[in-house]
Amino acid sequence: MVYNLRQCQNKLLDLKKKDRGRMIALTGARQVGKTTLAKNCFPELPILSMDSPLERETYLRYTPAQWQANYPRVILDEVQKAPDLFETIKSCYDRYPEMEFILLGSSQFLLMKGIRESLAGRAAIQNLYPYSLLEIAKKGDNRSLLEELLLNPDSAAQNLQTRPPDEHLKDAYALASKHWEALEQFGGMPALHQPGWDDTDRYEWLEDYSLAYLQRDLQDLAKLDRLEPFVRAQKIAALRTAQPINYSALARAADISAPTAKNFIHYLEISYQVKMIPSWTRNHEKRLSKMPKLHFLDAGVRRSILKKRGILDGHEFESTVASEIIKIVDTHRLPWQLHHLRTSDGREIDLLLEHEKGYIAIECKMTDHATRHEARHFKDLSEILDKPLLLNLVVSKDTEIQQLSDAGVPTYNISAIQLFS
Known part of the structure; x- marks a missing residue:
């Protein structure tokens, strides 16, 4: 398999040089490339x-x-399959200062359970996701524009103002556009971006992956006697990507109880299939009780669940954008929290990124021609928030970076391809 440089590779190598890198837990969904990454980072270590x-x-x-x-x-690969081994690993770590472990696991719940119970304070944890746009383009050691904005929020607007206006005319943009279309259609699983694969190969691989998830990963997590209720709930959840999740409504549609529906979504989240984005309110405790928004982390996996092969809709576009943001924030441990927001007058902000210095608000619009109309939900948003609103972004398919508002908080349109390249 051709190896594409991962964005966390240099971070892992730097971590390994430190004392806290004596034990590293690398976790992520099945087939996202954990073993391949470990082999490339640490070729001298046996597996x-x-x-x-x-x-x-x-x-x-x-x-x-x-x-x-x-x-x-x-x-140690798939170490969560051997929970009794964690105590031995702990003894080795404490008794022999020269010993070093790389722990790989495809179950966040089972691996983290072992770490919490036996290895707390010893293991440095790194999550691995499917390929990002940069990784598909074999530019995993580069920073995306979004990462630059998040690392330097004070100069975010200035960064956008100084982008070359003909950026979308460059050959690099055309190539990035091709990679983005592949990400939207098939997702970021590394196997799907190997040379020599055609679309039929990719569709069949995704179907096999979904079946393996049900038969192996889910059984490890939930020990379900019957898979049919979960399959129904999974399909309904896939239909509701980029939407707030009402567990009672999901339960009725799947013909299961509300607590069971909540458990099923939890299984999807701890096995890295979905991410739940909490709702924002000024009251931090209420954020935990309001309906979260569900995003499938990989478009290809979601489409295989629904057996969908057509063009994208707006919800799919929003989840693809959200997934790229989640990969960047979590991979680099950036000090940003993700929320979604629904105002009292019914306006919705798709993503609200919170930093100690303020907020970046993002609206996802699958349009080729962004106008001021796409930015209408940003109106008076700063009056609601408890910290400064640093930047408003409309993320679209429009290739022209343009300012959509002349006054107040800087408001720009930018294409998803430019934001994540």
């Missing part, structure tokens, strides 16, 4: 898989002294 029951039983019998003698520096 032991806990996926095989026979191998797992062998390693579970090792004493700390045997681990130190045979594998003083090691990568």
Whole structure:
């Protein structure tokens, strides 16, 4: 498999040089490239898989002294499959300062449960997501425009003002546009972006992936006796991407109870299929009780659930944009929190990014020609918020970076391709 540089690779290499890098937990959905990344970052380390029951039983019998003698520096793949091993890893870590572990796991819940119970304060954690736009373009060591804006929020508007007006005419933009279309249609799973694959291969791979998720990952998490209720709930959730989730309504549609519906969505979230974005209010406690907005993290996986192959709709576009933002914020541990906002008069802000210095508001519009009308929901938004509103962005398919408001908070249109390239 051709290896595309991942955006977290340099961060992992830097972390490994520090004392807190003696134990690194790399977690993410199945097939996002955890093992491949670990091999490329640490080619000198042996890899032991806990996926095989026979191998797992062998390693579970090792004493700390045997681990130190045979594998003083090691990568443990699918380590959440061997929960009894965590106590041994803890003993090795505490007893032998020279020992180093890279823990790989495709279940956030099971891996983090083991870390919480046995390895708290010892493991440095890094999440890995499907390819971002930059990673598809083999530019994983570059910064996107969005990352620049988030790293320097005080100069965000100035950064947009100084972008070259003919940026969308460059060859690089045309190539980025092609990569963005692939991301929208098939998602970012690394296998799908290998040379020699055609669309039929990609569709069939995604169908197999969804089936494997139901038969393996879900069984690890939930131990369900019957998959049919979950499959129904999963499809309904996929239909409602980029929408606030009402668990009672979801339960009625899937013919299950509301608590079961909430549990199913939780399973989707802890297995990296979806992300729940909380609603914003001034009262921080109420943010936890108001309806969150659901976003599927990978467009291709969502489309395979629905068996959809046509053009995108507005909700899919919004979730693709949200997913790219989530990848950037979480991968680089940027000090921003994501919310969505619905005002008392019915206006909605798709994404509200919160920093200690203020907010960036984002509206996602799948239009080729952005106008001031697309920015109408930003009106008087700063009067609602409890910190300064730093920037308003309409993220669209319009290739021209343009200012949509002449007064007050800087308001710009920018294409998704420019924002994430």
